[in-house]
Amino acid sequence: MPELPEVETIARTLRGELGAPPLLGRQISSVHVLWAREVAHPEPDVFTQRAAGSTVTGIRRHGKYLLIELQAATPMVMAIHLKMSGRLDMVSAREAFTPHARVVWSLDDGSALRFEDARKFGRVWLLDRPSALLAPLGPDALTVEAEVFVQRLRSRRTRLKTLLLDQTFIAGVGNIYADEAAHRAGIHPCRKTASLTDSEVVRLHQAVQAVLCEGIAANGASFDWVYPGGHYQENFWVYGRAGQPCRKCGAPIMRTVLAQRSTYYCPTCQPLDR
DNA sequence: GGGCATGTTAGCAC
DNA sequence: TGTGCTAACATGCC
Secondary structure: OOOHHHHHHHHHHHOOOOOOOOOOOOEEEEEEEOOOOOOEEOOHHHHHHHHOOOEEEEEEEEOOEEEEEEEOOOOEEEEEEOOOOEEEEEEEHHHOOOOOEEEEEEEOOOEEEEEEEOOOOOEEEEEOOOHHHHOOOOOEOOOOOHHHHHHHHHOOOOEHHHHHHOOOOOEOOOHHHHHHHHHHHOOOOOOEHHHOOHHHHHHHHHHHHHHHHHHHHOOOOOOOOOOOOOOHHHHOOOOOOOOOEOOOOOOEOEEEEEOOEEEEEOOOOOOOOO
């Protein structure tokens, strides 16, 4: 599921802002690492021992990373990246140990936080501070200022779609929101950054933040078997709509492959030459 | 069985 | 040094 709006929705859920019982304020009584080979850093013994007994004092997000602040003898941060198929859910202790559960945090009220990940790409880290982990990332896509966005874009020479997916440019945009933002801005995803006019770059910045905000307002997008909950998929203008009419101009949406990812665009609303 | 998948990264070529 | 391409990670769905 996880691009910025989906991770933001999880953060809000775990803070208790969407009505569900919060993780915020709970104490972790024990940790169970169920896929020992890779999922947790540091190694499971150290991870479980250090996290047990700590209390959740904050839940933040940068790009696609969820950051859970823990208070113990020394403060720590648990960073979680869901990659392609990870999910995080508050469940009862009884429901916690499902076939794809990779890490389970048992909590002081008898509930549990469960990290499920069918494809095993997701990772969790327990850190004194997350600065080294986050250092390569660009500013968060939701809050990056227009001037910073323009300045960073002007220092890159690549195609628009490649740039939007590059987490060192801005952090949080993935394949869906990249295509939706490019369509909203009326810019072909294959355009070279150097060819973009100043007004196009400003439009792109606004489009990125608009589609991310809409995604958050819809509690994210969900489709196929991975993630239930959000409904932004009902509002896609291009993603996954190859052959269907553009909701703006009626021309059939095209699919191509760019930066090794499926890329959807409207050939009329997003002309390549200008 | 083949193709596809909301993500990232190492290795290599230019 | 920056950019781009491929393969790899591991699994499930259609």
